[in-house]
Amino acid sequence: MNEAIWDWGYALSTLPELLEHFAKFTLVATVLGTALGAILGLVFTLVRRARTPVLSQATTVFIEFVRSTPLLIQLFFLYYVLPDVGLTLSAMTAGVVGLGVHYACYYTEVYRAGIDAVPVGQWEASTSLHLSPARTWRRVILPQAVRNVLPSLGNYAISMFKETPFLALITVPELVHTARAIGNDTSEYLEPLTMAGLVFLVASYPTALLLRRLERRLETSPVA
Amino acid sequence: MNGPPTLLDWTGNLWDGFQVTVLVTVLGALLMFALSLVLGLMSRSEHIAVRGVARVVIEFFRGTSLLIQLFWLFFALPLLGIRLDPLFAGVLALGLNYGAYGAEVVRGSINAVPGPQWEAAVALNLSRWQRMRRVIWPQAVALMIPAMNNLFIQLLKSSPLLYAITVVDLLNRGEAFRFAGGNVAAIYITLLVIYFVLAYFFTFLFGVAEIRAKARLGQHEGLGSALRQLVGSRSLEHEGARR
Numbered sequence: 001m002n003e004a005i006w007d008w009g010y011a012l013s014t015l016p017e018l019l020e021h022f023a024k025f026t027l028v029a030t031v032l033g034t035a036l037g038a039i040l041g042l043v044f045t046l047v048r049r050a051r052t053p054v055l056s057q058a059t060t061v062f063i064e065f066v067r068s069t070p071l072l073i074q075l076f077f078l079y080y081v082l083p084d085v086g087l088t089l090s091a092m093t094a095g096v097v098g099l100g101v102h103y104a105c106y107y108t109e110v111y112r113a114g115i116d117a118v119p120v121g122q123w124e125a126s127t128s129l130h131l132s133p134a135r136t137w138r139r140v141i142l143p144q145a146v147r148n149v150l151p152s153l154g155n156y157a158i159s160m161f162k163e164t165p166f167l168a169l170i171t172v173p174e175l176v177h178t179a180r181a182i183g184n185d186t187s188e189y190l191e192p193l194t195m196a197g198l199v200f201l202v203a204s205y206p207t208a209l210l211l212r213r214l215e216r217r218l219e220t221s222p223v224a
Numbered sequence: 225m226n227g228p229p230t231l232l233d234w235t236g237n238l239w240d241g242f243q244v245t246v247l248v249t250v251l252g253a254l255l256m257f258a259l260s261l262v263l264g265l266m267s268r269s270e271h272i273a274v275r276g277v278a279r280v281v282i283e284f285f286r287g288t289s290l291l292i293q294l295f296w297l298f299f300a301l302p303l304l305g306i307r308l309d310p311l312f313a314g315v316l317a318l319g320l321n322y323g324a325y326g327a328e329v330v331r332g333s334i335n336a337v338p339g340p341q342w343e344a345a346v347a348l349n350l351s352r353w354q355r356m357r358r359v360i361w362p363q364a365v366a367l368m369i370p371a372m373n374n375l376f377i378q379l380l381k382s383s384p385l386l387y388a389i390t391v392v393d394l395l396n397r398g399e400a401f402r403f404a405g406g407n408v409a410a411i412y413i414t415l416l417v418i419y420f421v422l423a424y425f426f427t428f429l430f431g432v433a434e435i436r437a438k439a440r441l442g443q444h445e446g447l448g449s450a451l452r453q454l455v456g457s458r459s460l461e462h463e464g465a466r467r
Contacts, residue, residue, distance in 0.1 A: 068423040069416045070381040077412040165291035189299035197288040205287045
């Protein structure tokens, strides 16, 4: 160990296990968390737009609270408190629910901004064309709102991806958890942790670049 | 003390943890601000090498996950012969990670200062330093405060991660309560509320800072008027009557 601080053979030997756990837990948690967040965020947005007296305010308070408190403690809450009320979640389920709910509270703001950014004239035109509310939403508003929100949704998906290691602390064996476990076994942390960092970088950086390109394209292309 | 502890038994412990959390957050934020400034200015440099270094550092810390950086500093660095105190490693990781995000805020805000301001400064024959110091920077600061506020809250919300490298912060004290058999729902809800109040308190401070920065630019009437608006709509009515 003293003569060779960095051992390539060892570093590469950790890679298959890291990648396996990366695919099985990190990626799955990101995809499911994003899906849950996107759907739940839409529900929050609709509930708030409906202006039902108590429900809308309660939703707003809930969103503010979740957004201003640490994800990690929310995860602990889901994982350790819910069993007391008879709802035992697996670590992975608790993690996906935690990520989904936390990010839904960000997504709902993105949706709101995206819908608000559709020009008023579009609503007025729909009304004057006698479109039903459902058609207005489906055919006029949402197609325009989607292009407004897509880049932000992508950016949040990337930041969720980078927050999946939080799940390690509620025992989900995702990438960082695995890297640390390998380190514990061999008491050589340098290689597995560095490789885990590289895996993150290799996965997130190109995605971020693609998103930036998408953003620019959406900005410059004329509104269809 | 017999039986499981109550929240009341734990107030002293939570207070100790609270102080550590605030300390880590504030130190991490100071490092974040300093790094944002340095990296942000570097990424606007004319020299491609300086710009390149800044970009690599920024993309590296933004692209890898905070927990990895934390573990790396705490577990991997000792193998290279550098052993960091957990609290120091935590502050370093928080500052580096969010500093990389902050650099983009600084860069974006400086670029967002309208072009004529730059041209006017050149026309007045101000030196580069004077131009930045007297004209551009004050305006950029007002633009960057809201985004910095967001980053600061993110940093505060990430600070419980330091629990994973044995820093004895709020979460650590909360976990000790759970291990001692205390009521889990009570402790986690208490922790969440503490973080919530902290986040609001700091957001309030950033709001004050933003008002003061704008007042300096003549874009806002200052803290006094903001307070008056808060107190009631009466002053607004007066203004309406005057108009």
